[in-house]
Amino acid sequence: MTIAEIQDGLRARKFSAAELAEGALAHGEAENPKTAAFLRFSPERARAAAARVDEKLARGEDPGALAGVPIAVKDVIVTAGLTTTCASKMLEHYTPPYDATAVQRIEAAGGVVIGKTNCDEFAMGSSNENSAFGPVRNPRALDRVPGGSSGGSAAAVAQGTAVVSLGSDTGGSIRQPASFCGVVGVTPTYGRVSRYGLVAFASSLDHIGPFGRTVRDTATLLRTIAGRDEMDATSAFAPVPDYAAAVGESVRGMKIGLPREYFEGLRPEVGDRIAAAVEGLKSLGCEVRDIAMPHTKYAISSYYIICTAEASANLARYDGVRYTMRSAHSETLADMYRNTRGEGFGAEVKRRIMLGTYVLSTGYYDAYYLKAQKVRALVARDFTAAFGEVDAIVCPVSPFPAFKLGEKVANPLEMYLSDIYTITGSLAGVPCLSVPCGETAEGLPVGMQILTRHFDETTMFRLADAFERAGTP
């Protein structure tokens, strides 16, 4: 069911919010042994939220735009009184004292949080294999990864447990799992959604965004969570349009750019699907042209310097003093810090803390960190130039479809390189999404990425919705 169908059904008394919540919880419990999409369910919280919706309906009050909608939340987004682990041993027993702003807004709009989803540890990874509590499996092919880092949030929607979910995206962590699992995933403009309550990984790049089975559902969820929040100084003041009302309009005459740098080195089964999708956009009346984004190939290097530098600072707080875990074998304070962090963090988190510490250290700061920030400016300039010519950029999300578990774990650099098409949008802070555009011969989903100007989510949703309704060519 879509969000709109749920709203109609609740108002027509075809079902209650309580029934929807019980159904989603039971479905999630039944699927979890197969996919491990959830780290834990929140039945008490879900039942209380559903009861509030049913009471409002009984009193004839407006229960909100997300009334009764079962929603899954990535376990890097804090929930008051509900364990939030970031899929790390470091926070295995951490119970946050407050709700993230996005969660507050969802529940105020009648949304029903059914559980917390599995992900890569501290959102660091592209396959979900870095979770301290075991990997998620792709519901579309159980021997394959769901993508990462928000793999559990993508899988929870793809397997039909949650109608929509929240993920977080720093370099592609929403779009790539959306494409691997065959759902819609949205990374809004940087600053569009408050980061208050999103456990910090790389603060200048972190975003919260929605997953859904339809473009319209993600538009509805984004509208609910977007907008200025005084708890996040980087959240923007720009008014939040009614995205869902704007979708459905014609895209005839829309100018679309295909950056040629994004079509090098991708697997033919992905390239074929994107080419067919572009033909579909042409038949909807879009004007398609080639554009150049010359700094694309430098984006990964810039990104992995900046994000690890920021991560090394953000993760310094996990020191054995405040956050539940402390090494049992430490005589001195310094030993306690080192042992706690050595025992609590997984391999990828350690690797990124090390890289980040190195690039910020004396003698290397200018050569790596400052250089990376300058290259980030050049990548952002590519987008400014492109959006002088076109309304939207269309390209692949990932060079390949979902890969097998274990296939890429041995080589960290190769895993980093797989983020090539999603990282540029993250660095520039522009809105971007992944919308399904068919399958490979093996039946693996392929996602098409759409990027638009800062704060122009409306154009992005309108194009994605028109494409979705036209059907995959």
Add this chain to the structure above:
Amino acid sequence: MKITEKEVRYVADLANLRLTDDEVHRMSAELDEILTHVDALNELDTTNVEPMAQVLFDAPETATLREDCARATLGSAVATANAPLTAAGCYKVPLVIER
């Protein structure tokens, strides 16, 4: 070689991270490969480019500053509730200074 095992141990010390010998060995090779890859950034001339530290948006000069007024805080009981060891509303840690 971009980074030696000795440097890896030095950086781990800066990061307050205990690494096993095996981790140091593996990390040296992995970081070396990554640092070699990112060297490609030096192909670009960035002489007159301002570093981009943040995605900026248009807003009035002081818009991001909220009113400076007192408000309720978590309180020490809630703030320390997740700590592994507390006493009298404070965090307890191993001995820092000998007396």
